[in-house]
């Protein structure tokens with residue numbers, strides 16, 4: 189299906205006209221209420237982005253929303269009502285995320301449906317299935333080069349399978365999360381094919397330049413995302429007879445959001461996916477969707493207006509569904525994706541906390557949480573209706589996003605520290621426990637990003653190869669420590685498939701031509717079901733201890749109301765740099781979290797904790813009660829404590 193062209197609408201924004209075709213009075217009432225609530229936001233942002241086409245685009249979008257609502261199933265409408273009663277659903281401590289590739293987890297969507305007991309048993313309530321909409325054949329950047337947003341990858345199944353899986357998940361209380369790639373489409377997508385065939389309507393969906401004049405001007409301020417395998421941001425295309433804007437790979441054509449037809453297309457795709465049962469859409473590479481000469485073409489104000497436009501449409505059709513922003517950007521830019529100023533509560537509901545992830549690895553390598561303290565203390569508070577996606581690693585590489593200001597404030601040479609982290613996690617640094625791989629070495633900046641699974645980066649790969657029980661114990665403790673922070677920080681913790689059983693890097697990616705140039709595949713292994721069985725059968729092994737530890741964390745998290753994401757985790761300056769201290773001021777009482785990021789036992793002067801919690805505290809992870817009156821307490825290597833005031 190393709191959206192109707194722009195000619196028909198006249199720009200009528202009155203609700204009565206737009207809803208005149210809705211015959212059912214109850215449906216009409218619902219839509220009138222929702223339009224009353226979200227229509228003004230929609231129009232406001234349309235006026236900001238498309239001053240000459242705002243009313244006409246409004247009419248097109250509302251008509252599209254009315255049709256999509258008519259097509260929404262009863263089951264999903266019931267979910268809409270439930271979510272309207274629990275608008276904080278993504279903030280609740282019961283939320284536990286899991287990220288996987290359908291094929292790498294089970295083979296097909298159908299086979300995945302047979303493996304849901306495992307996820308349910310793990311306590312998962314949020315399942316992000318990595319790109320599964322139809323990609324271009326061959327290399328596809330892990331599926332992020334989409335050829336058809338309305339079809340599933342051939343070898344995985346069909347749209348009907350996807351809807352059935354979504355319904356199955358819904359029945360188990362698990363929300364389906366899918367990627368929505370907004371910045372680009374595959375060169376093989378119908379829009380790009382028609383653009384190359386010379387259809388002006390579709391040429392206007394992209395950035396095509398007859399010569400290098402404009403590209404060269406833009407390049408002056410643009411960074412390179414994949415300097416190794418896709419240098420530059422423009423690709424000459426013979427068939428298009430133009431330089432095409434391709435921020436990522438040469439086969440991923442950036443889409444021109446300045447064209448209102450594009451926003452209507454994507455609104456239609458979003459409604460289609462929501463009606464298929466997708467509950468959270470991960471807005472891939474959202475920072476990049478608006479281009480402005482002289483800038484790095486990221487985080488432009490129009491990005492937030494566009495998100496608000498799309499969200500307004502989604503709220504009218506499917507209030508059960510939410511957005512997650514994938515914006516791997518600095519803190520002051522990142523916070524805008526959760527809605528500041530006029531966009532408060534009106535853009536994404538979730539965003540990845542990249543900084544927390546980077547700081548965790550930095551703390552572990554340097555055995556010091558000082559930089560983390562500085563960085564997190566300077567982090568702006570997020571809007572109280574939103575949540576972080578917290579994670580120790582994802583399917584992408586880790587870039588050392590340590591700002592110069594934070595580094596200097598922590599008494600470090602920031603450049604040297606970033607170099608140290610690359611050395612450490614690639615295993616080159618003497619005594620390093622990590623076994624990561626260098627991804628995209630930029631010789632100009634000496635920037636080296638890192639690939640690797642949680643287990644390989646935290647030392648398990650090396651420890652297992654030496655068979656040293658002490659090293660294995662340390663590695664297991666590091667894995668569980670990082671997982672505990674992610675579970676306790678506030679937000680949806682995102683477990684990456686295989687990390688819960690300590691899977692190490694999979695180097696077989698090098699044998700597949702479509703993956704061999706991209707070592708991020710080393711940390712996207714196939715699920716090892718034998719290891720799952722072994723972990724259950726042998727609780728004393730590394731995988732057994734990790735698996736039991738993760739399950740325990742999930743269980744405790746769900747029973748700890750203090751972890752509701754509306755509450756901020758705030759830094760308490762620690763008397764010892766090896767300890768990270770966080771406090772959460774929940775209406776039920778305060779919570780203090782203590783994490784030892786080193787392999788040394790550390791004495792903590794208890795005054796700082798007593799000051800917040802009083803003389804006694806319950807420790808949620810062990811179930812013990814603590815007397816806080818002594819002068820100090822010994823925190824074991826890599827120990828985590830979640831202390832709450834007794835009720």
Ligand code: GLC
Nearest residue numbers: 329330332369436472473584
């Ligand atoms: C996001 C994805 C990454 C992909 C890029 C381009 O950053 O996480 O894997 O390469 O977008 O779509």
